Amino acid sequence: MKLLSSEPYSATKACFLSAVGWLVVATSFGLLGAIELVAPDLVTIPWLLFGRIRPVHTNLVMFAFIGTTYLGTVFYVIPRLVRAPLFSERLANLTLWAWNLALVAAVISLMAGYTQAREYAELVWPLDIAILAVFALTLINGLETIRRRTENLLYVTVWYLMAGLAITWINYAIGNAVWNPSTGSVTGILDAILAWFYGHNVIGMFLTPFAVGMAYYILPRVSGRPLYSHTLSLVGFWSLVALYTHIGSHHLIQAPIPTWLKVVSIVDSIGMIIPVMVALTNLWLTMKDRLGTLHTNVGGKFVFAGTVWYFLVGIQGPLQSLPTVQRVTHFNNWVVAHAHIAVLGFSAMIAMGTIYFLLPEITEKKLYSERLADVHYWLMLFGVTSFFVVLTSAGLVQGNAWLNGETVYRMLPQLNVYLILRGLTGITIVLGAVIGFFNVFMSLMSRGEATP
Ligand code: HEM
Ligand code: HEM
Known part of the structure; x- marks a missing residue:
């Protein structure tokens, strides 16, 4: 296998292999953390203490497993959907190398105790810059492919995958306060607001668009019929962008932030029922009477189960944004x-x-x-x-x-x-x-x- 191969799909294959490799590492760190919570005195090596390995676990599951799958998917699915070859397979391979190196450095630095101590934004400044570079390279590759498209209709998966990446680039830069390299933060309560604006956007504008976008790609193909409604898919997309981008303060209901911010975050958290249920209605009506096809398609089975969890999350999330509920659950x-x-x-x-x-x-x-x-x-x-x-x-x-x-x-x-x-x-x-x-x-x- 060449280092920077230009062979078609080589980058996606390498991304998928890296992703599952990272999944093993990420979940093993989770298991170690779980053991330490049961037996706190078991491990005394500083590099393996709970405070250090917890962010290794969370960063790896989100960025290294789901993120690497996201990159590999962009390199394969965007060209297919727009009917044009990927702009540069070599660039895609280079992007993956940079990404994997940044992730290895992330694990080592976190275990060595270098952290900016804000959830999901723990990584030190040079790594933030490396991650921004990776997202930028992926965006360039994707957008340039779209510019050369021969298909006029941009299917909703293209919207989700590309918007997710673009918004994440902005969110990552702002949320990590990259203009303050030494701390990666601003000061006081403002930083709590900024940190959770960022933290929830990692979830809402990175993990969610990828997952929903891929459910839109995979389920119609598994069912063997077209998507139930293209109009609904756009309603779901725009309501997600409109609502999810500013509900981060629901993590701070118990903190002294301005009341209006809490109110906005609570109201829009309840509103999140709209994008979740719109997407699920569309996907499940596409699968109506075709659930049997899942028996012979294991990938489809994983994706369908994911949508069922999305349903539960989409009910639980809004409920736990209510102050009365949070009094018990926070x-x-x-x-x-x-x-x-x-x-x-x-x-x-x-x-x-x-x-x-x-x-x-x-x-x-x-x-x-x-x-x-x-x-x-x-x-x-x-x-x-x-x-x-x-x-x-x-x-x-x-x-x-x-x-x-x-x-x-x-x-x-x-x-x-x-x-x-x-x-x-x-x-x-x-x-x-x-x-x-x-x-x-x-x-x-x-x-x-x-x-x-
Ligand atoms: C792909 C699989 C996994 C994903 C996506 C995942 C995701 C997460 C996330 C997002 C958090 C942060 C929770 C929060 O701050 O509220 C977390 C924390 C944690 N996870 Fe996982 N996890 C996975 C697998 C595992 C496994 C297999 C274990 C243990 C056997 C585990 C144990 C833990 C522990 C101990 C914490 C810290 C909880 C705490 O601070 O009290 N995770 N995980
Ligand atoms: C759909 C609407 C959703 C709403 C309204 C919602 C609401 C919330 C709220 C209120 C909290 C904070 C709870 C507390 O600290 O007391 C929270 C935490 C969290 N949510 Fe959601 N959620 C939603 C969907 C999701 C989705 C789709 C994901 C993942 C893809 C997700 C991942 C998380 C994580 C990882 C945390 C823990 C953050 C931390 O404290 O470390 N949520 N959510």
Whole structure:
């Protein structure tokens, strides 16, 4: 394999392989963190302490796994949808190299204790610049491909993938306060507002557009019929951009920020029901009477399950934005449960489905093992469902105890059983990731059976 190959689809293949490799690393760090929460004195090596490896876990799942899948998808799906070859395969490969190097540096620097200590914006300034460069190169490649298109209609997936990247570039630069290299922040309460404007946009304008965009690409193809409604797809897109971009302050309902900001974030969080349900109505009506097709398409199965989690997240999210609900759910494991059903159940499930769905197309060979992919599906589904049940229960116990005046430390022994269960069930997700890596690696390397 050449370093900067210009062979068609080489960048997407390398992206998908990197993504599943990162998934193994990312989930292993999650497991280590889960073990440390059960046995805090077990690990004493500074590089592996909870405070350092937690951001390694979160940054890797979001940027290294889902992000790398996103890049690979742009390099393959945009050219197909606009009926033009990718502007530069070589540039795409260069982009992936830069991205992977930045991610390796991110892991090492976080473990060594270099952090800017703002959630999802922990990375130090040089890495911020590297990440911005990667997004810019991907944007150039995508936009230049679109400029050379032979297809006039821009399908909604093109909108989601490209808008997600463009907004993320702006969000990343502003949210990481790149004009302040030494701190990566502004001061005081303004920084909390900025940090959560950024943090929720990573979720809303990076993870969500990718996942929804790919569900729009994959589900109609699995069902064998056109999308139910193009008009609805645009209503969903524009309402997402209009509402999701400024609800970050719902993370700060308990903090002394201006009331009007809280009100805007709460009202628009409730409004988020619109883009979520519009997209789901459109996708599910496309799949109506065709659910049987999922039995023979493992990629589609992952994606469909992701949309079901999106439904739950789209109900839970707005509800937990209400101050009365947050009085019980904030500052405890309830939010960690929400984070996992959203990022793992919705975005990561769709990212994995995207890889399994596109690989046979790109390699023109069947997956190395459909059965192993199916095992991966069930392991991941079991894992995320258990996280949801266990962590939500833990959160309710914690939240109600605090609401009734109980002190934090007296609750800790009662939490142990939930934390042990989270660690144990998390093993299935790590195992699934290892199986996924093996399957993708073998699908790329082995000769395999040609697709019909
Ligand atoms: C659809 C509408 C959604 C709404 C209204 C919503 C609302 C919220 C709220 C209010 C919180 C903060 C809870 C607290 O701290 O008490 C939160 C946290 C979070 N949400 Fe959502 N959410 C939505 C969808 C999503 C989606 C689609 C994702 C992922 C793709 C996601 C990922 C997260 C994460 C990771 C956190 C934890 C942030 C942290 O504290 O580190 N959410 N969400
Ligand atoms: C693709 C799979 C996964 C994704 C997308 C994911 C995502 C996340 C996210 C977004 C957070 C931040 C939560 C918040 O701030 O509220 C988080 C935290 C965490 N995750 Fe995961 N995770 C995954 C797999 C795992 C696995 C397999 C384990 C354990 C076995 C795990 C254990 C943890 C722990 C211990 C935390 C820290 C929770 C805390 O601070 O209390 N995760 N994960």
